[in-house]
Amino acid sequence: MSDVTIGWTTIETLSPETMSVASVGDAPRGFAGWQRVLQRQLAKMPAIYDGLSTARIAEAMMSARDHAQDVDLRIATRSGPHRMLIKPVFGPGGDVHAIRIWLGPAAAEVPPMRPAVGAIWDLGTQTFQQPGGMARLSGMSAEEYAPGTSVAELFHRMSGFDRHAEMLDLLYDPSGGGKLQFDTTIRSDGERPGRWRISIRARDDARSRGAWLLIEEIDTEHTPASWSTLEQVGLREAHRRAGTHLAVLQLEYMSISHWLTDPAPWMRWDYLFRPTDVFHPDDRSRLPELEARLRAGDSAGVTIRALNYGGGYTPTSLLLYPYPGYSARQLAIAQLVRVADDLPVMEPHRQPPGLVDRGGPIGYDDQLRHRLAGRMKRSAVC
16 A cells, blocks of 8 residues: 655635645645646655546535535545545635645545634725634734734734735735735744744625635744844834834725834724724824825825823824825825823823723723733833
């Protein structure tokens, strides 16, 4: 009997009528054609062709995707019985974002699978919708998990990532049909930093306007160490001492897309149900009004009220600059400075155990308390 096995192959199903290979084991495949990849794998065990054809594999794959069910197929060959396993990877709505395939002798031990989940970027709400399975990924704890998160929060968790512009292009232009795959290290407030492979396809159809994602945990043993450059460290320290903070804003949706420096400590921008709630409802419309000036290449200034960790609002001065390629993405670079006022401001490192009651939660307050407690512990150690 042949002892050759084929490791788990992950095939993304992120858009209708499309399937491609995201990874083979821990190796990325960047949306390669699944027929070509599987044929190369099957060439390692030619005996399996006695009872299995590419058409039969495709039929089993589509069945697993369409019915959201496991497939366990026994295959008779001259070298003995073989087995094909297919397992779906689910997103937050129970849809199948990928399928995983394993082939080998029926008596062989099936290798373990690393955790993987699907997620959905919803352009209208500016949130990534995440299933509970996210908490099984390294770099994410059950205490940190929330059903929805902003793109700024996701970027803030990434370490050594430098493809922000590509990702924002895709997320804010779903009609472009873009796709993107990358590996990134995920920082955690807990003790499990991780390494994720994220595959994304833009969606603009009856089901979704935004993008579907596949997130796979990958091996961290051979991950190269990443270090901040002297320039990055120096610029962050200069802005910290000056009391200024830089962010990329999405003007049309009135939300923060990415912090270029440390986040402004007086602003509650994380763990919100709606990322737009970072700005006062009466002030949000003032941001899109600046579009024409920025499109012409000018800078623009405005003072708006930003949500703080005490549950109130803090006047904040924004100086906006055009973002390269602005006409396509409605993005702007903003310098934020807290405006002096007579009201006390509760900042993260000073936050008491209880949050101010605003007549109902505006975000995931339990997770926020966990995050703030972690910041306070690290500050005490330092």
